[in-house]
Structures are given as structure tokens and as C-alpha cells.
Amino acid sequence: MSDPDATGDAAEGATGAEAADAPPAAVLDELFATIESRKEELPEGSYTASLFTHEKGENAVLEKVGEESTEAILAAKDDDLDDLTAESADLVYHLLVLLAMKDLDLNDLRDELRDRF
Numbered sequence: 001m002s003d004p005d006a007t008g009d010a011a012e013g014a015t016g017a018e019a020a021d022a023p024p025a026a027v028l029d030e031l032f033a034t035i036e037s038r039k040e041e042l043p044e045g046s047y048t049a050s051l052f053t054h055e056k057g058e059n060a061v062l063e064k065v066g067e068e069s070t071e072a073i074l075a076a077k078d079d080d081l082d083d084l085t086a087e088s089a090d091l092v093y094h095l096l097v098l099l100a101m102k103d104l105d106l107n108d109l110r111d112e113l114r115d116r117f
């Protein structure tokens, strides 16, 4: 996996062209690599970095996971599929930040899911 810098977009572990063409299965890896990079480098102006340095500590991301879950539920209840997709993306992003904060990674998640087959 490449080492994303601190100034690009979501899939910056790859080049711009690679990012745009990233197959769905690779998007989570690219996003998680970006999150890990933000955790390590803590660049100014990064929302992700701000979650790792928040004065509320881990409660900041825990609150976001709760909020985004609620927003996804409300979107589902409204049958607003666009909103459900957007809120689900917010939820997954914050959940990945939480995993990184706890020194877990996508392979831990994959292993857990695989064990359930």
C-alpha cells in the first residue's frame, strides 16, 4: 500500500487517475491508508487529524459514530436512498477512524467477517 501525503483527497494513496478508477473493493483500503497517514502526520487543517487530537478525546469520534448512525436510520425511515448512501459513507468513515484510533485495521474487520462465513 502506498503512503499518502497530507494534502490530497480520499483515495490519495493512489495517483489521481488510480483513485478515480479504484474498484469499490479498494476504496476502503485507500480511505483507511489516508486515515492512518493523518493519524501519523497530524497535518493542520485535516478533519481526520482533528479527531485524533480532539479535546474530547475518543468521545469526539464516538459521538460522530452515534450521530451518523442516527442520521442513516432517519434516512432509511424516510426512504431517502441518496441520503442513506451519504450518511452510510459518513458512518463508515467515522467507524474507520475509530478502528484506527484503537490500533485496529481493515484486516481485523475482514478477519472477523470472514470467520462468520
Ligand SMILES: N=c1c2ncn([C@@H]3O[C@H](COP(=O)(O)OP(=O)(O)OP(=O)(O)O)[C@@H](O)[C@H]3O)c2ncn1[C@@H]1O[C@H](COP(=O)(O)O)[C@@H](O)[C@H]1O
Pocket (backbone or CB within 6 Å): 006, 008, 009, 010, 011, 031, 034, 038, 045, 046, 047, 048, 049, 067, 089, 090, 093
Ligand atoms: N470520508 C471522509 C469524511 N466523511 C465525512 N467527513 C467529515 O465528517 C464531518 C461530518 O460532519 P456532519 O455530517 O456531522 O456535518 P457537519 O455539520 O459538518 O458536522 P460537524 O463536524 O460540524 O459536527 C464533516 O466535517 C465531513 O467533512 C469526512 N472527512 C474526511 N473524509 C475522508 O478523509 C480524507 C482526508 O480528509 P482530511 O483529514 O480532512 O484531510 C478526505 O479526503 C475524505 O476522503
